[in-house]
Amino acid sequence: MTKVLVVEDSPFNMELVLEVLDDMGFIAAGVTNGADAIKNTENEVYDLILMDIELPGMDGVVIQKILKNNIKYKNIPIIALTAYAMKGDKERFIAEGFDDYISKPINMDDFTHRLEKYRK
Amino acid sequence: MPGLTNMDILSLVSDAIISITDEDIIFFWNRSAQNLFGWKENEVIGKKLSALAVPPERLAEKAKLEDEVKSGKIITGIETAWLTKNGNPANLILSLILARDKDQNIIGSSYIINNNNETKPAGEALIESEMRLHAMMQSSTDAFIIADKDGTIISTTGVAQNILQYTEQDLKGKPLSVIIPKRYKASHEIGVQRMIATGKANIIGKKVGLFGVRKDGSEFPLELSLNVWNSGKKIFFSAMIGEIKIATIKRNTSFLSNFKKTGEKPRKNSLIFSEDTYPDEPETVASRLSRITMDSSFIKYRRKAEELQSENTRIALAYKAESEFLATISREFRDPLGSIIGFCELLKRKTHGDLEKKQEQYIDTIHKSGKSLITLIDKFELKRTGAEKIHLVMGKIFVIEIINETFNLLKEKALEHNVELTKDIATSFNLINADKKFLNLIFFNLMGNAIDFSSGGSVHITAKEENTMARFSVRGSGWGDIPKKIDDYSVVLDKENIPEFVISKKLVQMHGGKIFSERKDGDLLITFIMPIEVKKRGI
Structure with a gap:
């Protein structure tokens, strides 16, 4: 089973993303901030992390860097999930170390299609 | 332990000496320390110094000093206040050295302490030096003002009193700010702080053109040369001021415009219109009249400049409020809307069972409505330029007139920074259709910012036509330093912390134009182009 951690502070998005992941047959857990994300990653082995960028406290880019700098987690793919939808944002987030980038509001077909390749 | 002989000498010196181990345990306490603090040697040896004489708010300072001395720094002349045996604070001057044993091993640190109140020059010596200073100041034919590091006026010469129309007693003990126009106060304070912190000042040793305030509140142009000197542990500023006669300025303004033709360059760091170049004449009725007119035009332009500055604030605030x-x-709409749309899409997939035809139709409607709201928000996002609230009032403007106007507005600032303003306007380029106030503001912002970054040097503006477009460039020699800090010249204009740039960019865009920055022989060149004939736009 593919285990996914969703880091997202908006309850609306969280509910939707968890629902879609559940529909896809993934096992999904959600946390709303960076500290919980890191704590959760220590306790559970995830196959994929979906990371919002604008978060209270540490932002998604920082959390991603912390995780990728840790030898234990550096192979977990992390996808930026963000309301930024500017031209060139995708390149920017990939350059920051993210494995992929999905802009919100999510397009259902695109979202499921892109996540499919992380299925274990 | 240090050699006994040394300790005997140390016990007799007039400075208080206290030695402590790295753990803050007192192991040496001389007789002067006993006199200063009240504790006898046998009461303190073996105790912690921090617990004894150092007030809680000074503990961090003490720890820092000890760290610094260990890292090899020389600690001397630190002013602080510790506590004596009876609990009273004592103002002290500390020096700190490493304490070594006779084999030169470091065994802790030693404080050498003076009572701050006693170290000031006292008695006759002080009176004599004050009298000498007073006599010197009163007989001086220069206008001198001496102030301490806090900007409190200590002494003034008779000539300075005449210029400022104050008596000596009026000025003594007053802050320097009484003779500085309000608008300079912030930069004056920053300058003094920087000077104290770094020992460097932008205007020290140079002549700068400024304004002073007389006792009756009236302002007058003056030139100022500032020097700084140390006396013992104290820092003093001395300012030599000279009143600039307006007639002198007039003459020299023509000198300013002449030296371009003759190729003669003004001396660097010297005020271009100093009185020694043009000896003053007795004031005639005509020159007095021209002085009054110049005085009022100075004030007029200053008011206009202040108005433009507040226009900047208004635009920035409008932009900020709107954009926030x-x-x-x-943000608040996007998330729930995204959720509405997403769940509609989930339902439409029918993974959790089929839908009635009507149900499907309703969900389609919810989905479409959500989508249209998101599109609306996207449009708002794109419009987050903040410029929408600002209305342009287009009209025909004489290019030369608006540039001259900007020069007048910035003349005072240029004097302050000793910057030469030059222009090069194509003779065929007469009229442009634009909003006069805002075009003026663009020039004012760009050139004003270029002057702010300069000390000496020049700011040059060019204006020409290119087919249907007007092309204006501002080049500031002082600007060369900004891009070094941010690597990329092309992003200078987007620096949020330079509001003059951000606002100019918006105003240029509202005129249907473009603005960009580039490197030119080490200087920064900002160019904006805009249509000469702008169609009235419905924004």
């Missing part, structure tokens, strides 16, 4: 409002709206 839209950012909040868009």
Whole structure:
């Protein structure tokens, strides 16, 4: 089973993303901030992390860097999930170390299609 | 332990000496320390110094000093206040050295302490030096003002009193700010702080053109040369001021415009219109009249400049408020809307069972409505330029007139920074259709910012036509330093912390134009182009 951690502070998005992941047959857990994300990653082995960028406290880019700098987690793919939808944002987030980038509001077909390749 | 002989000498010196181990345990306490603090040697040896004489708020300072001395720094002349045996604070001057044993091993640190109140020059010596200073100041034919590091006026010469129309007693003990126009106060204070912190000052040792305030509140142009000197542990500023006669300025303004033709360059760091170049004449009725007119035009331009400055603030605030409002709206709306749309899409997939035809139709409607709202928010996002609230009033403007106007507005600032303003306007380029106030503001912002970054040097503006477009460039020699800090010349204009740039960019865009920055022989060149004939736009 593919285990996914969703880091997202908006309850609306969280509910939707968890629902879609559940529909896809993934096992999904959600946390709303960076500290919980890191704590959760220590306790559970995830196959994929979906990371919002604008978060209270540490932002998604920082959390991603912390995780990728840790030898234990550096192979977990992390996808930026963000309301930024500017031209060139995708390149920017990939350059920051993210494995992929999905802009919100999510397009259902695109979202499921892109996540499919992380299925274990 | 240090050699006994040394300790005997140390016990007799007039400075208080206290030695402590790295653990803050007192192991040496001389007789002067006993006199200063009240504790006898046998009461303190073996105790912690921090617990004894150092007030809680000074503990961090003490720890820092000890760290610094260990790292090899020389600690001397630190002013602080510790506590004596009876609990009273004592103002002290500390020096700190490493304490070594006779084999030169470091065994802790030693404080050498003076009572701050006793170290000031006292008695006759002080009176004599004050009298000498007073006599010197009163007989001086120069206008001198001496102030301490806090900007409190200590002494003034008779000539300075005449210029400022104050008596000596009026000025003594007053802050320097009484003779500085309000608008300079912030930069004056920053300058003094920087001077104290770094020992460097932008205007020290140079002549700068400024304004002073007389006792009756009236302002007058003056030139100032500032020097700084140390006396013992104290820092003093001395300012030599000279009143600039308006007639002198007039003559030299023509000198300013002449030296371009003759190729003669003004001396660097010297005020271009100093009185020694043009000896003053007795004031005639005509020159007095021209002085009054110049005085009032100075004030007129200053008011106009202040108005433009507040226009900047208004635009910046409008932009900020609007942009913050839209950012909040868009964030608060986007998330729930995304959720509505997403769940509609989930339902339409029918993974959790089929839908009735009507149900499907309703969900389609919810989905479409959500989508249209998101599109609306996207449009707002794109419009987050903040410029929408600002209305352009287009009209025909004489290019030369608006540039001259800007020169007048910035003349005072240019004097302050010793910057030469030059222009090069194509003779065929006469009229442009634009909003006069805002075009003026663009020039004012760009050139004003270029002057702010300069000390000496020049700011040059060019204006020419290119087919249907007007092309204006501002080049500031002092600007060369900005891009070094941010690597990329092309992003200078987007630096949020330079509001003059951000606002100019918006105003240029509202005129249907473009603005960009580039490197030119080490200087920064900002160019904007805009249509000469702008169609009235419905914004």
